[in-house]
Amino acid sequence: MSPDFLQFNEYGLYCLAGDFYLDPSKPVKNAVISHAHADHAVAGNTNVWCTPETAAIMRHRYKKNAGANFNERNYGDEFMINGVRIRFLSAGHMLGSAQVLMTYQGTKYLYTGDLKLQADKTCVPVEWETADVLITETTFAHPEVKHPDVTSEIGKLREIKYNILLGAYALGKSQRLINLINEHVPEKKILVHHSILPINKIYESFNFHPGVYQPYDRKLMKAANEGYIYIVPPLTFNSYFRAVNVLRIFASGWKSLQQRNDAELFISDHVDWDDILDTVETVRPTEIWTLHGNGNFLREHYANSLQVKILN
Structure with a gap:
C-alpha cells in the first residue's frame, strides 16, 4: 500500500x-x-x-x-x-x-x-x-464514550408533561427524531420548524418517510401541557433561551450541548x-x-x- x-x-x-x-x-x-x-x-x-x-x-x-x-x-x-x-x-x-x-x-x-x-x-x-x-x-x-440505548433515551420524553422545545440539526437528526418519537412515544404530537420541512420532503421523495408531523403552529405551542414537541434547528433553539411553558432539550451525543438545558437526550449519529x-x-x-x-x-x-x- x-x-x-x-x-x-x-x-x-x-x-x-x-x-x-x-x-x-x-x-x-x-x-x-x-x-x-x-x-x-x-x-x-x-x-x-x-x-x-x-x-x-x-x-x-x-x-x-x-x-x-x-x-x-x-x-x-x-x-x-x-x-x-x-x-x-x-x-x-x-x-x-x-x-x-x-x-x-x-x-x-x-x-x-x-x-x-x-x-x-x-x-x-x-x-x-x-x-x-x-x-x-x-x-x-x-x-469512556458509550452511546446509550436509543429506545431508552427517546422514552424519556414520555415522562415529560410539558411541551418540549427539542433542538436538533435540521438534516439527518431531525428526521431520525421524528421517526423515533412516532415509533416509541406516539402519544406526543410533533411540530417542525419551517427550515426542516423541505428536507423532510427530500427524505420522502426517496421513500424514507420520517412519520407523522405538522408545521409549527404558534397557537398550539402556547397551549400548556398538551404534549407537543417542537423540533427546531440549533440557531432557533439558542434564540429561545427564555422560552416559557416549555422544557428545553437538545438531542446530541456531545455532553457540552446538554448543559444548561432542562433535560438530557444523548442521541448520536x-x-x-x-x-x-x-x-x-x-x-x-x-x-x-x-x-x-x-x-x-x-x-x-x-x-x-x-x-x-x-x-x-
Missing part, C-alpha cells in the same frame, strides 16, 4: 493517484462527497461524485452553487476516477451517506465518512466490506468507542488512518497489533 495514496492538506483529504478530494473543506476541481452535512459537502466544486440523495440535498441547500457537474452513483455501483476504482457503501449516518471504497494497484482503502451502526429507519443501514486500509472518523473515539472497535474487527484492515477527531486512543489500543496513522 502506498503511504502517499492519501494526503491531508489545506483543502482536506487528497487522493494523489486519482486527483480528487474526499469531502474537501474548500471548493476543488474533483470532489468525492460522502454525505450532505456542511462540514463534508461544501458548495462550488467543479466535478462532484456522490449518491443521488446527497446531490438532491446539496442542490436544495446550495442552489446554483451546489456544483458544476454532478456524477450521481448508487450504492454498489463501480466507477473509475483517473485509474482509481471506487464504490459507495452505505455509512448508515443519514440519508444518502456513503463510505467510499477505493481500490488502487491491488490495495483496498475504505473511507468511512461519518458512520453510524445504530438502527435508523430514515436511511440505509451501514454496509461492510473488508479493506487493507480503514480511514475512519474518530469523533467519539474515546474508551456517530460511532462510539465500541462501535469503532467493531468496525475494525469487521473490516479487518492491516492499517488504520484516522481523522475528524482524536486518533490517539486508537493508536494506543492497537499499539501491538495494527499501525494507526493520524492524518489530521
